[in-house]
Amino acid sequence: MDRIPILxxxxxxxxTIQVDMHDxxxxxxxxxxxxxxxxxxxxGVLIDISALEIVDSFIGRTLGNIAMIAKVLDADTVVVGMRxxxxxxxxxxxxxxxxxxxxxxxxxGMAMIKRRIxxxxxxxxxxxxxxx
Amino acid sequence: MARSTVPIRNGEDVVRVRQEVRRLAIEAGLGLVDQTxxxxxxxxxxxxxxxxxxxxxxxxxxxxxxxxxxxxxVFEDNGPGIADIELALKDGYTxxxxxxxxxxxxxxxxNEFAIVSTPGKGTxxxxxxxx
Numbered sequence: 001m002d003r004i005p006i007l008x009x010x011x012x013x014x015x016t017i018q019v020d021m022h023d024x025x026x027x028x029x030x031x032x033x034x035x036x037x038x039x040x041x042x043x044g045v046l047i048d049i050s051a052l053e054i055v056d057s058f059i060g061r062t063l064g065n066i067a068m069i070a071k072v073l074d075a076d077t078v079v080v081g082m083r084x085x086x087x088x089x090x091x092x093x094x095x096x097x098x099x100x101x102x103x104x105x106x107x108x109g110m111a112m113i114k115r116r117i118x119x120x121x122x123x124x125x126x127x128x129x130x131x132x
Numbered sequence: 133m134a135r136s137t138v139p140i141r142n143g144e145d146v147v148r149v150r151q152e153v154r155r156l157a158i159e160a161g162l163g164l165v166d167q168t169x170x171x172x173x174x175x176x177x178x179x180x181x182x183x184x185x186x187x188x189x190x191x192x193x194x195x196x197x198x199x200x201x202x203x204x205x206v207f208e209d210n211g212p213g214i215a216d217i218e219l220a221l222k223d224g225y226t227x228x229x230x231x232x233x234x235x236x237x238x239x240x241x242x243n244e245f246a247i248v249s250t251p252g253k254g255t256x257x258x259x260x261x262x263x
Contacts, residue, residue: 020150022143023179054150054168056175057234085168093172093237094223 004029006036011117012044012110013037013075018051026062033066037073044113045070048106050081060095067100076116076123077101080109134159138190140181140207149178149190153205160194160201161263170203170261173238177207177257180234185209185255195260202243202262213251221247 002025007014013036015029033045047063049055055063067077078101082090090097101123103109116123136156138149153174157167174190181188188209195204214220223236235257239245244260 020147022147024143053154054172054175056172056179057237058175058179083168085165088165089168089172089241092169092240093176094240095237 003032006032008036008040008042011040011042012046012113013040013042014046014048016048016051020053021059023058026059030062030066030069034069034073037070037075042075043117045075045077046106046109046113047077047079048081048109049079049086050083050105052083052086055082055086055090055095057093057095060090060093060097063100064097071099071122074122076113078103078109078112078123080104080106135191135193138192139187140178140189140209141187142182146175146178146182150175152190153192153203156192156194156203157261160203162203162261163263166261166263169241170205170259173241173259173261174205176234176238177205177259180257181207181209181211181255184214185211187211188254197262200262202260204244204258204260207257207259208254210254213253213255214247214249215251217247217249 004015004017063079070077080103082102103112112123136152138152139145140149150171153171154167157170178190188207190205190207192203192205195202219225221236221239238259242259243262246258249255
């Protein structure tokens with residue numbers, strides 16, 4: 001079965017979804033990411049969905065699950081690059097991706113993760129205290 | 133006009149439905165947001181056909197209504213059917229492992245939505261999105 005590649009970048013993991021995922025592929029990604037987070041003691045996971053033409057409820061739920069599992073394993077997940085049409089559709093579908101951090105692009109997402117790695121605070125805590 | 137039938141027997145077929153709906157939506161002249169909405173709705177319904185209907189098929193057409201063009205898709209299965217359609221359309225209701233957004237969400241994403249179900253016989257869901 002195909003797998004979506006996971007790259008290690010320092011203490012972060014980088015995933016770029018470039019195919020139209022069927023459900024089993026999404027579940028395989030969830031499993032593989034969980035394994036890698038532990039294997040590499042990763043602190044952050046960046047998921048680039050800029051190539052995804054749709055996010056339906058299953059893919060949305062999988063992204064939410066990945067973020068939750070990562071959290072339990074002390075890693076933060078940032079989903080980046082959502083297309084505007086996908087964002088409009090997601091909201092109309094009724095999916096708000098609770099617990100999933102998003103950033104406009106990979107650069108900003110990486111900056112969020114890097115800040116977390118440098119400061120040691122989870123992203124949410126950092127932003128609560130930060131008051132920038 | 134061109135009619136396309138995609139059997140739905142596994143997860144790869146759900147992807148095939150998405151791709152075929154996208155192709156027809158582009159051919160019908162739908163804008164990017166409308167394309168995305170109808171493809172997402174089709175993905176939800178194709179998954180329902182697979183998970184709850186035990187498989188079936190999607191039949192799709194480009195349709196014309198006066199000056200308007202659009203895409204219509206009919207999802208059919210011979211599964212157990214839906215006993216209470218009103219309940220099944222409610223957000224958050226699920227009889228299985230889903231999030232309960234499939235049917236209600238698909239209805240919100242389309243201009244037309246119709247569902248006919250006979251317990252023990254199967255379910256037919258028809259959606260359309262116009263330009």
